[in-house]
Amino acid sequence: xxxxxxxxxxxxxxxxxxxxxxxxxxxxxxxxxxxxxxxxxxxxxxxxxxxxxxxxxxxxxxxxxxxxxxxxxxxxxxxxxxxxxxxxxxxxxxxxxxxxxxxxxxxxxxxxxxxxxxxxxxxxxxxxxxxxxxxxxxxxxxxxxxxxxxxxxxxxxxxxxxxxxxxxxxxxxxxxxxxxxxxxxxxxxxxxxxxxxxxxxxxxxxxxxxxxxxxxxxxxxxxxxxxxxxxxxxxxxxxxx
Amino acid sequence: xxxxxxxxxxxxxxxxxxxxxxxxxxxxxxxxxxxxxxxxxxxxxxxxxxxxxxxxxxxxxxxxxxxxxxxxxxxxxxxxxxxxxxxxxxxxxxxxxxxxxxxxxxxxxxxxxxxxxxxxxxxxxxxxxxxxxxxxxxxxxxxxxxxxxxxxxxxxxxxxxxxxxxxxxxxxxxxxxxxxxxxxxxxxxxxxxxxxxxxxxxxxxxxxxxxxxxxxxxxxxxxxxxxxxxxxxxxxxxxxx
Numbered sequence: 164x165x166x167x168x169x170x171x172x173x174x175x176x177x178x179x180x181x182x183x184x185x186x187x188x189x190x191x192x193x194x195x196x197x198x199x200x201x202x203x204x205x206x207x208x209x210x211x212x213x214x215x216x217x218x219x220x221x222x223x224x225x226x227x228x229x230x231x232x233x234x235x236x237x238x239x240x241x242x243x244x245x246x247x248x249x250x251x252x253x254x255x256x257x258x259x260x261x262x263x264x265x266x267x268x269x270x271x272x273x274x275x276x277x278x279x280x281x282x283x284x285x286x287x288x289x290x291x292x293x294x295x296x297x298x299x300x301x302x303x304x305x306x307x308x309x310x311x312x313x314x315x316x317x318x319x320x321x322x323x324x325x326x327x328x329x330x331x332x333x334x335x336x337x338x339x340x341x342x343x344x345x346x347x348x349x350x351x352x353x354x355x356x357x358x359x360x361x362x363x364x365x366x367x368x369x370x371x372x373x374x375x376x377x378x379x380x381x382x383x384x385x386x387x388x389x390x391x392x393x394x395x396x397x398x399x400x401x402x403x404x
Numbered sequence: 405x406x407x408x409x410x411x412x413x414x415x416x417x418x419x420x421x422x423x424x425x426x427x428x429x430x431x432x433x434x435x436x437x438x439x440x441x442x443x444x445x446x447x448x449x450x451x452x453x454x455x456x457x458x459x460x461x462x463x464x465x466x467x468x469x470x471x472x473x474x475x476x477x478x479x480x481x482x483x484x485x486x487x488x489x490x491x492x493x494x495x496x497x498x499x500x501x502x503x504x505x506x507x508x509x510x511x512x513x514x515x516x517x518x519x520x521x522x523x524x525x526x527x528x529x530x531x532x533x534x535x536x537x538x539x540x541x542x543x544x545x546x547x548x549x550x551x552x553x554x555x556x557x558x559x560x561x562x563x564x565x566x567x568x569x570x571x572x573x574x575x576x577x578x579x580x581x582x583x584x585x586x587x588x589x590x591x592x593x594x595x596x597x598x599x600x601x602x603x604x605x606x607x608x609x610x611x612x613x614x615x616x617x618x619x620x621x622x623x624x625x626x627x628x629x630x631x632x633x634x635x636x637x638x639x640x641x642x643x644x645x
Binding site: 351353364367368373374375376377378379380381388394 | 609614615629
């Protein structure tokens with residue numbers, strides 16, 4: 164733990180675990196164990212991206228959860244590999260040209276997912292040793308690239324009991340998705356210009372979970388309505404509470 | 405009003421409005437105005453079908469709403485026309501043979517929808533004259549055939565400010581759906597053996613509402629999970645409260 168600030172009833176603690184920079188959000192003056200939510204950011208974003216921080220504050224302040232966010236491999240304060248830089252440039256160019264580079268997105272996620280899953284598993288172990296987190300159940304929230312890492316994470320990590328995923332298609336993930344068994348909310352933006360509707364529906368279809376709900380709303384990739392955060396809060400409270 | 409019973413904090417009042425048999429559910433000892441929810445039953449069901457009554461009790465007891473349920477034309481205590489009896493027999497036979505008789509369903513709904521919409525509009529006017537209902541905002545809940553009548557009702561009736569619809573495909577409804585402008589929850593059962601997934605997604609797509617959410621869950625036509633009733637309660641409270 165390297166620094167600490169408090170605002171709006173939430174304490175933020177920056178940390179570095181090995182090579183992983185992260186932030187832990189907890190209710191101010193929290194003591195004792197509580198459920199943990201992991202928040203995975205989207206491609207090109209980082210641990211303090213506005214969507215992550217906004218969700219983390221609500222989960223901590225309103226739900227009493229501990230929330231951990233980390234920089235994904237090659238993102239935020241972490242070093243970028245040459246191969247990643249090439250990939251990211253190619254993806255940006257194709258998206259700017261109006262393409263949906265699903266194959267390239269899937270390849271990039273596949274390139275990073277092994278490390279991302281290892282990172283999250285180490286983070287769960289480390290933050291659950293803290294007195295104000297403790298070894299309770301964990302949940303995962305991540306859309307777009309955060310879903311690309313979340314699907315293999317949920318398939319691999321039994322400490323995670325529920326997940327909010329979405330904004331991603333099925334490419335490269337069908338087999339792993341079938342291994343997910345915990346309750347899932349899957350968010351789909353009906354007018355997503357980056358992700359094909361059919362492929363996103365196919366990823367929802369591929370999830371092995373007995374309890375899974377697809378929530379589709381109008382709007383583009385970045386436009387998840389605020390009421391889905393209300394819903395995620397209730398979803399996590401129900402399954403981790 | 406012809407009879408009255410109370411249980412579990414809810415008062416049921418049977419009524420007949422012209423040729424329309426109905427039930428009004430209100431919180432016990434309710435006085436003064438409150439929002440009204442109209443509940444439309446499915447094909448072959450009636451105003452006291454278990455799914456209708458269960459929802460009505462929760463909406464009244466937990467949300468404080470007035471809830472009206474009526475027998476649809478040719479259903480429940482209403483007389484059946486020869487043409488309807490033929491249609492219904494044909495549909496049952498085709499469904500028993502494993503078909504999804506979408507064209508026949510659409511034709512049947514079309515045959516009855518004009519009367520159903522007139523019925524609901526008269527019911528809103530009549531029950532809102534009661535002191536413990538009053539002239540507040542109204543909502544509509546109806547899936548399957550209840551959605552087939554709900555779409556034209558929402559398109560026609562400005563007193564209805566929000567709707568929960570679903571379990572139906574787009575056939576015969578695309579144009580009317582485009583005229584719906586109020587917030588809608590659209591329920592889809594992912595493994596529905598009676599309604600094609602593609603056609604149900606197309607009906608959601610066709611809805612003109614700026615705020616609309618598709619909630620898809622695993623299971624067959626009759627298997628909407630209980631948590632969607634929790635969600636409907638919050639949805640109506642938000643938009644009619």
